């Protein structure tokens with residue numbers, strides 16, 4: 001009997017203490033993928049150099065801020081190799097690096113990372129538009145709105161997710177997505193497009209925020225194809241219940257089209273506009289230790305950058321800044337072939353890393369964004385560029 005008891009104890013021990021560790025380590029090292037992660041690109045696109053055009057304006061009227069979530073230099077280079085040697089990012093005339101650590105952690109999450117850009121202060125991981133003591137702070141988007149500029153947020157995840165949320169909402173924790181959705185109604189943001197529809201209309205408090213948005217004169221749109229029917233000045237594009245699909249599962253050119261739509265809508269504001277566009281799922285490819293996931297998301301983000309640069313070079317008064325909130329995956333490129341568009345990579349983690357991430361700029365006052373900076377500096381450089 002004693003023997004049976006001992007065996008049972010041993011079994012219970014492995015069940016409770018060893019099994020979770022095995023699951024955890026499988027999640028985070030994924031050996032079967034780290035050894036063989038490979039992407040081969042058949043189709044590549046031609047990169048046009050829109051940034052050759054000389055900029056005459058002294059300062060920008062508009063800011064388009066592009067965030068590649070989890071986009072370190074390896075992610076950028078993976079895109080470059082996959083596109084057989086060139087990216088729109090390569091045509092950006094100014095570059096620098098951003099230090100990403102948060103107020104309470106050496107390694108940031110996307111909430112603290114995006115809030116650093118939006119309020120200019122380091123805050124704790126999980127914070128949405130609040131400082132390190134949890135106090136709400138006016139964001140760059142809210143400042144733009146208060147000064148009469150048009151405003152917009154576009155992302156390839158739920159619009160209530162950490163990165164876009166940090167520009168418009170004020171909540172203690174990124175998990176409070178219904179509260180974040182309700183914060184959209186407290187602003188007059190002109191255009192927002194992404195997923196997260198269920199946080200607006202399937203809520204614990206019973207409110208139907210889609211009806212409330214319509215009452216505030218928003219065109220509420222449920223798919224990217226219906227954007228073209230939108231005639232109003234304000235548009236809420238909630239195109240997925242939760243997140244739009246990854247590129248590898250057929251999301252298509254949603255980000256390119258949404259961004260083009262956002263710029264066309266916002267340029268009608270004579271005072272100018274602030275538009276944030278996020279390539280959200282580069283990060284998820286990193287978490288997944290999945291090279292094709294990263295590379296396809298990176299190429300989608302870069303095509304969007306091309307669309308933005310085309311607009312900015314024609315417009316002449318638009319500052320374009322591209323950066324990341326942090327790197328994801330500890331991704332290293334360990335092999336490949338530029339002419340064939342082959343990328344091979346390995347990962348050191350299933351989480352984020354602490355390395356600096358690249359910053360790129362084009363347009364009036366782009367020169368402010370060279371060198372090594374804190375992520376919080378980007379907020380102050382925006383204000384300086386706009387003369388606020």
Ligand SMILES: [Zn+2]
Nearest residue numbers: 070110283328
């Ligand atoms: Zn992440």
